[in-house]
Amino acid sequence: MRIRSYEEMNLQELDVMKEISSIGTSHAATSLSKLLQKEIRISIPEVSVLGYEEAVDKIGEIEELVAATLVQMSNDVNGLILFIFKMDMANAVLEKLIGKNYTSFEDMDEMDYSALEEVGNIIICSYVNAFAQLVGVDIDLSVPSSTVNMLGGILTVPIAEYGYETDKLMYINAEFIMEGEKLSDGLLMLPDIESLNNILEKLGVS
Numbered sequence: 001m002r003i004r005s006y007e008e009m010n011l012q013e014l015d016v017m018k019e020i021s022s023i024g025t026s027h028a029a030t031s032l033s034k035l036l037q038k039e040i041r042i043s044i045p046e047v048s049v050l051g052y053e054e055a056v057d058k059i060g061e062i063e064e065l066v067a068a069t070l071v072q073m074s075n076d077v078n079g080l081i082l083f084i085f086k087m088d089m090a091n092a093v094l095e096k097l098i099g100k101n102y103t104s105f106e107d108m109d110e111m112d113y114s115a116l117e118e119v120g121n122i123i124i125c126s127y128v129n130a131f132a133q134l135v136g137v138d139i140d141l142s143v144p145s146s147t148v149n150m151l152g153g154i155l156t157v158p159i160a161e162y163g164y165e166t167d168k169l170m171y172i173n174a175e176f177i178m179e180g181e182k183l184s185d186g187l188l189m190l191p192d193i194e195s196l197n198n199i200l201e202k203l204g205v206s
Contacts, residue, residue: 002197006049006168009200016205017170018047020134025174025187027130028123035122036096038178045174055155055169059186060086062152065105067113069120069146070157073128076137077195080158081128083120084151084186089176092183093119105148117146127187135202158190 003009009017025042033040048058056062067085085093087105094100094108097115102108121144132139147154158169172187191199 003200004193006170006193006196009049013200013205014047014049016200016203018045020131020203021045021047021172021174021189023134024127024130025172028126029176031122031126032119032176035119036093036178038096041177043175043177043182045172048171048173049168050171051168052155052159055171055188056152058171058173059084059155060151060184062150064151065148066151066154067105067116067120067146067148068154069117069124069144071121071124071128071144072142073139073191073195074142075140077132077139077191077199079189079191079195080161081124081190082154082158082186082188083123084154084188085116085120086184086186088181089183089185090116092178092181108148113146113148117144120144120146123187127189131189135199137199137202158188161190 022045025045029040029042050058060066067090069083071081073079073081091101094112094115100112125141128139128141155169159167169188170190172189176183176185
């Protein structure tokens with residue numbers, strides 16, 4: 001039976017997405033580890049279908065300033081994928097790459113934002129490539145775009161993009177762990193409903 005919205009996904013479908021996401025985030029952690037030359041592990045990921053306010057509460061505070069990298073997906077899967085950097089994650093990356101540390105995103109310069117965008121793109125590409133290989137689909141990715149904004153503002157982007165189909169977000173929660181420290185981040189993979197049905201059919205659970 002084909003679903004009409006994210007919230008119609010049953011526990012089996014969510015569990016399968018969780019298993020695929022676990023492998024995708026593991027690949028992302030490996031890529032980040034190579035880039036930063038540090039051992040990076042991940043916590044066991046959770047896949048949740050959340051409303052806007054629930055997603056904000058899960059990730060942080062509505063007025064919290066965060067950075068985000070956004071990539072559009074096309075080909076067999078259409079939609080978008082969003083990676084969110086909170087301050088501790090951004091500092092962990094920037095300190096290893098360019099020896100900088102900040103108290104606020106507002107203090108960063110263009111080079112810092114560019115570095116975060118590149119890292120966000122590497123994480124997204126690693127995740128999506130592993131996901132596509134496991135599911136057996138071809139996914140093309142756009143050139144990444146990035147922004148610094150309040151968390152509440154950033155999460156309105158996918159709602160605005162797919163609000164005609166659903167007012168829910170698919171949130172993948174897997175923390176990167178570097179040198180024993182859990183880093184705060186957020187990953188949202190949002191295929192459109194037709195693409196999500198095709199993914200579930202290929203995984204044999206729809």
